[in-house]
Amino acid sequence: MNLDEAKLKFINSWGTLGSQWGINRTMSQIHALLLVSSKALSAEEIMEQLGISRGNTNMNLHALMDWGLVSKEFKPGERKEFFSAGKDMWETARKITYERKKREIEPILQVVNELNKETITGDNNEEIETFKKTIEDLNKFTIKANSIVDKFIKSDENWFYKTLMSILK
Amino acid sequence: MNLDEAKLKFINSWGTLGSQWGINRTMSQIHALLLVSSKALSAEEIMEQLGISRGNTNMNLHALMDWGLVSKEFKPGERKEFFSAGKDMWETARKITYERKKREIEPILQVVNELNKETITGDNNEEIETFKKTIEDLNKFTIKANSIVDKFIKSDENWFYKTLMSILK
DNA sequence: AATATCTTTCAATTTATTTTGAAAGTTCAG
């Protein structure tokens, strides 16, 4: 398989997978393109290679920069901006995990915590108990999940590999 | 706060959060409703309480049963079906993790594995190297991630808590 | 300060996803 075919396959698959991950297709495609490209690319090159509009390219490059997955570069003598993706997979995974934690875990923590503190009134005791128990369990669970994810976000690869993987067998 | 308000708040928040998780709003709302209800509910009751259509209720109940989060019950003498959600949070989390793994990790594994085996041809050596390195790293990473998730799916709460949490501090 | 080059914005459009509800299907009691 030649390089261009392979790249295309990767970019397309990554784009589709991204949507399963709650990341939009274009964003993941741009990320994929930059991941497999040895040099930084301009917005122009990106829109040409992926066949997408200027606005779309711009918006998603910014999203990728917000996530910390892509950075801007300036080439001497060149007017335009160039973009490249961080190539360290653990770093990338940590950053994605961080963003997902913000969106997926923290809001649960917030709501559940709030409800957990409330005093619930009503006449159906069985229902109140079930409610309280559910919220309490959820609260405990979320706190644990959150702290595990935190550890991963702060970990370095070696630590994570050694500690976790060796124990997890 | 009275029980109905609290339930409503939980159901609505859970519904919104679900969408961040790639689960549709109705599906998470039904799940939330069943989680905080002490007795099993009929489709009729669910559609009334959530103000959603019959079709929508049916489809999402089936999705929840596919995920293993909800089960059908029959009450003696009653013709209709009743639904209840498993109340064990770790079990619930494991099941959700399993479904997400199928959608989010396994497809990556598949594509990356495939690309990893390919021989890439072309004239730009630097580009080929970058491509191969990216895919290789991604492959290694995904395999590790996958195996950690597998451990979680198979774990019981105590094991996970003791082993992981104590080490992760 | 005029012009050329590049980036950003955003209303309108397109595409994708979810929801509805009526009709068809199923099951069971009499």
Next chain:
DNA sequence: CTGAACTTTCAAAATAAATTGAAAGATATT
């Protein structure tokens, strides 16, 4: 077998999300 009670299906409608592209905004160059 018939009809009432319930469940499932699915095309059409509604809603939500992503994308476009032209216009406005920057910024550097002469």
